[in-house]
Amino acid sequence: MTIWLVILVVAAGSFLLKAAGPALLGDRELPSWSRGVIGLLAPALLAALVVTEVLGRRWSAVDVTVVAALAGVVVAPGCCGPRCFWPY
Amino acid sequence: MAADRVRRLPGVGVDGRRDSFLAGMRVGVGLATAGFVLAVTFGASAREQGWSALAAIVASVLIFSGSAQFALMTALASGGAAGPAVAAALLINGRFLPMGLAVGPSLSGGRFRRALQGQAVVDGSWVAAHLGGGRFDRWRMFGATIVQWPAWVAGTVVGVFGAPSPELVETLGLDVVFPAFFLALLLDELREGRLPLIAAALGAAVAAGLLWWVPAGIALVGATAGALVGLRSTTVPE
Numbered sequence: 583m584t585i586w587l588v589i590l591v592v593a594a595g596s597f598l599l600k601a602a603g604p605a606l607l608g609d610r611e612l613p614s615w616s617r618g619v620i621g622l623l624a625p626a627l628l629a630a631l632v633v634t635e636v637l638g639r640r641w642s643a644v645d646v647t648v649v650a651a652l653a654g655v656v657v658a659p660g661c662c663g664p665r666c667f668w669p670y
Numbered sequence: 671m672a673a674d675r676v677r678r679l680p681g682v683g684v685d686g687r688r689d690s691f692l693a694g695m696r697v698g699v700g701l702a703t704a705g706f707v708l709a710v711t712f713g714a715s716a717r718e719q720g721w722s723a724l725a726a727i728v729a730s731v732l733i734f735s736g737s738a739q740f741a742l743m744t745a746l747a748s749g750g751a752a753g754p755a756v757a758a759a760l761l762i763n764g765r766f767l768p769m770g771l772a773v774g775p776s777l778s779g780g781r782f783r784r785a786l787q788g789q790a791v792v793d794g795s796w797v798a799a800h801l802g803g804g805r806f807d808r809w810r811m812f813g814a815t816i817v818q819w820p821a822w823v824a825g826t827v828v829g830v831f832g833a834p835s836p837e838l839v840e841t842l843g844l845d846v847v848f849p850a851f852f853l854a855l856l857l858d859e860l861r862e863g864r865l866p867l868i869a870a871a872l873g874a875a876v877a878a879g880l881l882w883w884v885p886a887g888i889a890l891v892g893a894t895a896g897a898l899v900g901l902r903s904t905t906v907p908e
Contacts (some may be wrong), residue, residue: 591756593733600766600770600785600791601784601789606774617900621897625856625896625897626894627890628855629873629874630874630893631797631848633889634877635852638881640881641878641881651846652850655850655857
């Protein structure tokens with residue numbers, strides 16, 4: 583019973599977390615001071631996503647193979663970002 | 671010809687929307703492949719921890735968040751009570767709040783419709799849909815997510831009934847896919863100027879520091895502090 587309750591509560595909470603921003607903002611324009619911040623959320627979060635994926639909790643997930651593969655992404659000749667991964 | 675160009679702008683016009691959606695689906699295929707294997711691991715691990723097959727599958731259907739589901743499973747497996755387990759999972763998904771705020775102005779319709787559209791926000795889709803300057807192509811995000819969700823659920827089904835090795839992700843080398851994907855997108859962002867570089871450096875430093883004490887989800891929320899350098903700018907970074 584507990585597991586079902588926990589799953590439902592987390593599902594509802596996750597729904598609300600995703601819904602809150604779009605629902606609260608509606609179609610209102612963001613204040614000008616916030617646009618610069620929101621424009622920089624992507625690079626800040628992307629860098630953090632790379633770090634969390636590579637390091638793991640208490641930096642316990644560091645794997646030389648993964649680090650070497652990521653270094654390859656950085657130095658790959660002609661690498662221009664996402665187009666290295668998919669054609670569009 | 672000019673009208674044709676307008677229709678094919680990202681997410682603009684019927685053709686533009688279709689092109690964006692299909693482009694998102696192409697992105698989603700790569701992410702879904704890695705996600706599928708991760709979900710197999712989740713399903714197999716959940717069964718090992720004593721979850722019923724149905725509970726594991728329903729968790730993937732409703733929560734659809736690998737990091738939160740693994741956190742939930744880990745917290746419950748170590749004898750944790752329900753409250754802290756729920757808190758850990760929701761804190762990890764706390765990153766969806768700033769992500770939703772960022773993508774909000776790019777969605778359409780009333781509040782309820784926007785709230786539903788916001789459910790398409792998952793890490794890979796969100797970054798793939800970012801056009802720069804805080805603008806997002808919602809159709810690309812929808813396309814990327816619509817491929818990943820069934821793959822995530824299907825992977826869980828395979829995991830709970832197939833019970834493969836929990837080391838499957840590492841064995842197939844798929845543990846590199848997500849960080850490499852995020853890094854490639856980051857490199858693209860960093861070409862936009864100096865402020866994105868500063869924001870990324872601060873975000874990475876904050877996340878690395880916080881990881882020592884808190885789970886990844888909380889570290890990600892903390893890393894959004896890096897974006898505060900945008901307060902110094904009156905122009906939106908392109």
